Amino acid sequence: MKKVQVLDKTFKLYLPEDEIQSIVRRMAADISRDYKGRNPIICPVLTGSFMFAADLMRDLDFDARVSCVRFSSYQGMASTGHVKEILGFPKECTGHDVIIVEDIIDSGISMERMLEQLKQLNPASIAVCTFLFKPGSFKKNYKIDYIGKEIPDDFIVGYGLDYDDMGRTLRDIYVIDEQ
Numbered sequence: 001m002k003k004v005q006v007l008d009k010t011f012k013l014y015l016p017e018d019e020i021q022s023i024v025r026r027m028a029a030d031i032s033r034d035y036k037g038r039n040p041i042i043c044p045v046l047t048g049s050f051m052f053a054a055d056l057m058r059d060l061d062f063d064a065r066v067s068c069v070r071f072s073s074y075q076g077m078a079s080t081g082h083v084k085e086i087l088g089f090p091k092e093c094t095g096h097d098v099i100i101v102e103d104i105i106d107s108g109i110s111m112e113r114m115l116e117q118l119k120q121l122n123p124a125s126i127a128v129c130t131f132l133f134k135p136g137s138f139k140k141n142y143k144i145d146y147i148g149k150e151i152p153d154d155f156i157v158g159y160g161l162d163y164d165d166m167g168r169t170l171r172d173i174y175v176i177d178e179q
């Protein structure tokens with residue numbers, strides 16, 4: 001089993017690059033079908049989703065505006081429970097279809113805060129797209145429109161996701177190795 005060291009922790013291979021890419025292609029096909037003839041604004045959530053958003057957008061078959069947002073809640077391997085807005089949604093969201101693109105939804109607190117902010121701009125529609133989803137720790141009740149893969153509650157890194165800002169360049173996704 002392939003293992004990697006990120007700072008003081010060891011991680012083992014969980015989702016290899018080829019599986020990641022086939023999930024991304026499936027999601028892009030779903031979104032392309034649903035948004036045929038429309039030009040939504042795509043809002044990737046920095047920093048974690050930059051790699052997923054780049055792969056996803058290459059596979060969409062419609063043109064789209066992109067406006068990154070940045071909200072942060074995680075420190076080390078746990079959510080702080082406080083979500084800070086660092087870069088919010090642009091005014092152009094008003095009256096437009098908006099797709100929020102996240103790397104992972106865990107407790108759901110960050111996305112809840114983003115949805116509250118975005119709704120104030122009165123977009124024509126809002127869709128939530130996340131590459132990974134941890135149903136075991138999700139405590140909210142909003143709809144998640146596109147989910148790449150449901151995963152257990154364990155901490156993961158790679159493909160843009162970090163442990164204390166490291167591990168993002170890994171092409172595969174790795175899970176914490178408790179051994």
Ligand code: IMP
Nearest residue numbers: 048074079105106107108109110155156
């Ligand atoms: P939530 O607010 O608990 O849903 O957390 C969402 C954010 O926490 C994500 O956008 C990630 O940045 C981060 N996060 C959640 N789980 C993990 C993980 O397993 N590895 C790395 N980052 C994570």
Ligand code: MG
Nearest residue numbers: 046047048103
């Ligand atoms: Mg994130």
